[in-house]
Amino acid sequence: MLESFAKSFIPLFVAMDTVGLVPLFLGLTQGMGDKEVRKLIFNAAATALIIAVAFMFTGSALFEFMGITAHDFRIGGGVLLLILSIQDLATASSVEDRRKPKASIGVVPIGIPLMMGPAALTTILILVDSQGIPITLGALLANLIIVLLVLLNSKFIIRIMGEAGSQAFAKVASLFMAGIAVMMIRSGIEGVLKLG
Numbered sequence: 001m002l003e004s005f006a007k008s009f010i011p012l013f014v015a016m017d018t019v020g021l022v023p024l025f026l027g028l029t030q031g032m033g034d035k036e037v038r039k040l041i042f043n044a045a046a047t048a049l050i051i052a053v054a055f056m057f058t059g060s061a062l063f064e065f066m067g068i069t070a071h072d073f074r075i076g077g078g079v080l081l082l083i084l085s086i087q088d089l090a091t092a093s094s095v096e097d098r099r100k101p102k103a104s105i106g107v108v109p110i111g112i113p114l115m116m117g118p119a120a121l122t123t124i125l126i127l128v129d130s131q132g133i134p135i136t137l138g139a140l141l142a143n144l145i146i147v148l149l150v151l152l153n154s155k156f157i158i159r160i161m162g163e164a165g166s167q168a169f170a171k172v173a174s175l176f177m178a179g180i181a182v183m184m185i186r187s188g189i190e191g192v193l194k195l196g
Helices: 002-016 019-028 036-067 070-090 106-115 117-129 133-152 156-196
Strands: none
Touching: 002 117, 002 133, 002 156, 019 133, 019 156, 036 106, 036 117, 036 133, 070 106, 070 117, 070 156, 117 133, 117 156, 133 156
């Protein structure tokens, strides 16, 4: 049980890249009051949770409707994760480029796609197939709690790590994401070959 939870928790933690979004989050919320920032964090987390759970429960039905197998999605999801990780490793994200009006940043971009982006959603669907809904849901909730704790203490964390340290952590997370992507592609191809 604990091993299954770890197998769900770690890929999701890497895909969500919680610590990596701290510098961007601080840039987006610059000049906002503490009370406003706290409200925004909880709104963003609630949005991410709703989207993730909806995706978790409708993913299989979408597969069936579209004629996609779990192995097909593993390969497709792995390719997507690999592209996202390479993109993240190859480019430097600019806080200024992603600024939005303050009123709207809780849902977009902080909730979606920063907290719960394509990488996390793809990972969730793969985990539901391999580990089941209860374990995946537990891993999702644990990760969202970590997101809340990190963002609520983001000013303190950035002071300790420094912006450069946080950005370096984000790049290491992208390397792990690339490794997970290759594993997904490999297991998907192995599954397709076994069916064939």
